[in-house]
Amino acid sequence: MYNGKWNCTMPQGASGDHVRALQKTLKSCYGQNITVDGDFGQVTKSALKSGQNMTDPMYPNVDIVGDGVYGPITAKYLSHYATRNGSALCGALH
Structure with a gap:
């Protein structure tokens, strides 16, 4: 589970x-056609694999495995969805 670290x-x-x-990020930043329902099922896992595979070429020195598990490396290098002053943003947290 996510522990904020x-x-x-x-x-x-x-x-x-x-x-x-995570689902909002995959939908807004990676164009994945998923429902934002708060349940990490097979559809979210497949969307995450796609997002991981899209992220990998951007960081050639980082080994991002397209395994569908949101772990420490994915957390650091996957672009994340956020809003600021009403505008949607996508960007990595590192």
Whole structure:
């Protein structure tokens, strides 16, 4: 489960606001056609794999594995969705 640190892991089966945030990121930043429902099921796992595979070429020195598990490396290098002053933004947290 997400613990607010880079050493978190969020696998299939997780649920809650942290999953909603991930789903919103995958939908808004990576163009994945998924429902933002807070449940990390097979559709979210597949969308995350696609997002991981899209991210990898941007960081040639970082080994981002397209395994569908949101772990420390994915947390650091996957672009994240946020809003600021009403505008949507996508950007990596590192």
